[in-house]
Amino acid sequence: MTRRSPVPPSPPFEVTARGAQFRDRIAVVVKAPSEAIFQALRDVTLREMRFAWLLGELRHFPSRLAGRMPAADSRRPFMKAVMEGGTLVLRDDAPREVISGLAALLHRVHQAPQRFASRTAFEAFDDPSHEQLFMSVRVAPTGRTGENWLVLEHATRALSPLAERKFARYWRVIKPMGAFATWQLLRAVRRRAERAAVGPLGSRRRWRSVRATMDERARALPGDERIAQAIDTLTHGVTIGRAPRDVWPWLVQMGAGSRGGWYSYDWLDNGRQPSVRRIVPALQHPAVGALFPALPGMTEGFTLLAIEPERALTLGWLAPDGTLDVTWTFVLDEIAPGLTRLLVRVRGGPGYRFHGLPLLLTRLVVRVVHFIMQRKQLLGLASRAEGDAAACPIDTVIPPHDGQDTAPESRAS
Missing domain, CATH: 3.30.530 (Alpha-D-Glucose-1,6-Bisphosphate; Chain A, domain 4)
Structure with missing residues (x-):
């Protein structure tokens, strides 16, 4: 040495x-x-x-x-x-x-x-x-x-x-x-x-933290204003050894089915179909109102509420009456050249109840389930973004696409 x-x-x-x-x-x-x-x-x-x-x-x-x-x-x-x-x-x-x-x-x-x-x-x-x-x-x-x-x-x-x-x-x-x-x-x-610097130096701890700092948890993020009285707010973060422009393509192609997957436990949220490890050009320009399906074949999922390219996107789950049950915001901060902090925040609306559970049980169960799924997703995003060009090339074959990158007419009206 x-x-x-x-x-x-x-x-x-x-x-x-x-x-x-x-x-x-x-x-x-x-x-x-x-x-x-x-x-x-x-x-x-x-x-x-x-x-x-x-x-x-x-x-x-x-x-x-x-x-x-x-x-x-x-x-x-x-x-x-x-x-x-x-x-x-x-x-x-x-x-x-x-x-x-x-x-x-x-x-x-x-x-x-x-x-x-x-x-x-x-x-x-x-x-x-x-x-x-x-x-x-x-x-x-x-x-x-x-x-x-x-x-x-x-x-x-x-x-x-x-x-x-x-x-x-x-x-x-x-x-x-x-x-x-x-x-x-x-x-x-x-x-x-x-x-x-865990990303750019190639170092990997056995347990890579997705814990947000106290300042990050207290910080206002885009989308917070959409649910004024949240029943709970959960914030996580991961540091990625790439610039925001290199992380962004992986965020905008999320979603089950014909989209890129959720980068989490695919056997749970993507019909056992592996989340993509390539950037898909056809999925790079979603419009406000676009649907990110929760599961393959579903017509329900997260609606794109707001987007700021290479900076932030906010997804929302709409209740039957059109109110927001959940917001899910992803924010990219460049903390140093070639180094990005990805913050993710979920907020539950006053009427949200996990599978009909009482409020107290909803908060307890969601905290556990969300942490497990969110951690896996953040690590999946980080590993893909930090992969080199050979490992994560741009996909030159356009997969079957159901048009969900554009807002459905019923939502655009």
Whole structure:
């Protein structure tokens, strides 16, 4: 196996932090591309590094008690909170490196960070009672395919001999805690990045998650407004190692019978006919009102309610009186170049009852059944979209087609 390259230095950081008296650097290996790593860095929250959050709370407890610092929101992106706390971006070369700076009374309990409108103002700051903290977050190749170093390096420059002596005492205490918090942050970023990059790196966990995050479950999606008072809302998601334009063709050809299948358990929902593993041109342009049959030969199924090419489609199951029993929405988010997050949400209308079951049993049974079927479908979609051109070519033979890609006249009127 190829040996990993050592963690490389950063010439821009060395120039920016010249004269710094106190330094530390921690690096971890991440099996993900640089774009996915920086996206994870932007999204990671304190909730994902609980021990670091606890250390931070202990460190800043006096300031919070004195009302000089608000309580930290563990659900907010950590880096966003850091930047709003007075840290200034000095150099932005993402997804390779971001260098930031902070000037404050770092050796004191109440650090009183300064705020600057520009890098020039930051560099001109020379109050002898303060210290300047420089931080580099960067990604560098390890020399092994699919791996990168994720490096966090920081350097502190005291602006006077007195400030240096004061910070040296503080540094002896805080350095081990700071190193541990940094390690927690990098591990949290690594988990996020590797989870997102499961597709393009060819890595496969035995159990690939389809769980939506808390933010995804709370987020408004297209189609939510069609059922104002839902009896339940179920949201799932999967990260796919392809761009949205490569995932979209598999979504629009869903449906039983003469359509592409549901990519789930075909013996249950497609008459034992395997879901296609090819893109079918004849099924790529459904119109609003088109029927996606639930089972082969059925005239009932999901009606296409709305479509936004390469972005979102919403299906709905209509009750006999024309009201919506269920909405089923698929949304594609490009979270990094060549990396898509597919979110799927089902909402049940007030009158929906699964095979006539009471409301409580409907909710319990549907949650179990839907998870089983939805997980299989999401994994089926991901495996097809991530297949290379040889494995998933465009179908050049048009299969028998019943015209269901266009809205029936009764629905169009």
